[in-house]
Amino acid sequence: MPHMFVPGPVDVDPEVLxxxxxxxxxxxxxxxxxxxxxVEEKSRLxxxxxxxxxxxxxSGSGLQEAxxxxxxxxxxxxxxxxxxxxxxxxxxxxxxxxxxxxxAAWDQxxxxxxxxxxxxxxxxxxxLLVHNETSTGLQNPVKExxxxxxxxxxxTLICVDTVSSLGGVKIEMDEWGLDMVLSSSQKCLALPPGLxxxxxxxxxxEYAQGVPDRGWYFDLVRMEKHRLKDSTPATPxxxxxxxxxxxxxxxxxxxxxxxYKRHESMSKRVQDWALDRGLSLFAPEGxxxxxxxxxxxxxxxxxxxLNKYLLQKEMRIANGYGPLKGKTFRIAHMGETKLEDVERLxxxxxxxxxxxTG
Ligand SMILES: Cc1ncc(COP(=O)(O)O)c(C=O)c1O
Numbered sequence: 001m002p003h004m005f006v007p008g009p010v011d012v013d014p015e016v017l018x019x020x021x022x023x024x025x026x027x028x029x030x031x032x033x034x035x036x037x038x039v040e041e042k043s044r045l046x047x048x049x050x051x052x053x054x055x056x057x058x059s060g061s062g063l064q065e066a067x068x069x070x071x072x073x074x075x076x077x078x079x080x081x082x083x084x085x086x087x088x089x090x091x092x093x094x095x096x097x098x099x100x101x102x103x104a105a106w107d108q109x110x111x112x113x114x115x116x117x118x119x120x121x122x123x124x125x126x127x128l129l130v131h132n133e134t135s136t137g138l139q140n141p142v143k144e145x146x147x148x149x150x151x152x153x154x155x156t157l158i159c160v161d162t163v164s165s166l167g168g169v170k171i172e173m174d175e176w177g178l179d180m181v182l183s184s185s186q187k188c189l190a191l192p193p194g195l196x197x198x199x200x201x202x203x204x205x206e207y208a209q210g211v212p213d214r215g216w217y218f219d220l221v222r223m224e225k226h227r228l229k230d231s232t233p234a235t236p237x238x239x240x241x242x243x244x245x246x247x248x249x250x251x252x253x254x255x256x257x258x259x260y261k262r263h264e265s266m267s268k269r270v271q272d273w274a275l276d277r278g279l280s281l282f283a284p285e286g287x288x289x290x291x292x293x294x295x296x297x298x299x300x301x302x303x304x305x306l307n308k309y310l311l312q313k314e315m316r317i318a319n320g321y322g323p324l325k326g327k328t329f330r331i332a333h334m335g336e337t338k339l340e341d342v343e344r345l346x347x348x349x350x351x352x353x354x355x356x357t358g
Pocket of ligand 1: 008059060061062084130132133134135161162163164184
């Protein structure tokens with residue numbers, strides 16, 4: 001199997017790909033209701049929630065839009081220290097909301113300490129935050145931020161993007177007091193792209209009922225009416241749901257805690273390798289992602305040449321994102337990737353460097 005050390009879409013196990021080939025069934029059928037129910041039950045374990053989990057035929061950005069349309073009439077605050085938070089900001093602005101921002105440098109976390117001054121007395125309906133910034137390999141301290149937000153503004157809904165962490169890092173939605181946690185299929189869940197998962201609290205759904213112009217496709221109130229009947233308003237991505245059902249069994253067989261430990265040990269290995277090589281990491285210690293590591297390209301390697309070399313061995317890594325292209329490179333270690341795959345990658349990178357190119 002080729003190895004995509006890129007932060008999504010990642011490699012999908014052949015058995016999971018195969019699970020997509022099951023025969024179609026009508027979505028208005030008992031068979032589909034059973035499938036939907038079992039998938040939702042298993043998905044809750046990923047979010048550590050007793051609340052509902054919606055499935056949408058969309059990528060993660062779709063649910064970023066759902067959060068804005070359902071949980072904001074006017075005022076929203078977005079925490080921004082990377083490209084995907086910036087996208088969420090744009091989503092909110094393009095939906096006509098009044099959007100304020102908390103900014104941190106891309107190589108710095110959003111901290112709980114930034115919250116009180118920004119939120120006190122402002123009446124934000126929601127605060128939007130990215131857990132794992134895929135563009136920088138930085139993990140924001142969601143638990144602490146959520147706790148600070150709850151303290152200073154208890155009615156504000158807390159929405160968190162876990163697109164590149166759910167299934168690779170433990171997310172405790174209920175314990176941390178989160179109102180919406182969204183993710184998508186093509187990263188730590190190691191599924192093909194096209195399916196988004198969103199867990200939503202009761203109070204968030206109640207709030208949505210009073211929000212006008214929620215649209216149709218991502219109207220969570222409508223989705224809830226159907227979910228209560230184990231179904232979806234529009235035709236679901238049936239093949240992807242088959243694959244999710246199958247993959248959730250594999251994930252639970254591995255054991256969630258084992259899976260989280262595997263991601264952590266892969267990140268540690270990559271970080272240690274970079275530091276041992278005299279390279280610096282983009283994210284500061286304590287805030288480094290367990291699913292993607294961003295390394296500063298201080299030796300000025302040509303990342304496309306490096307990838308050409310890696311591709312001969314059926315591997316590839318990712319260049320830096322947006323303004324960080326060329327200045328950093330990213331090694332993703334998520335989904336089904338194992339420590340031995342990481343070792344093989346690092347060894348091949350060493351060969352590239354030893355060949356005088358590095
Ligand atoms: C953290 C994060 N949020 C949102 C997105 C957008 O998700 P999608 O491409 O699934 O729409 C991405 C995509 O890489 C991401 O990494």
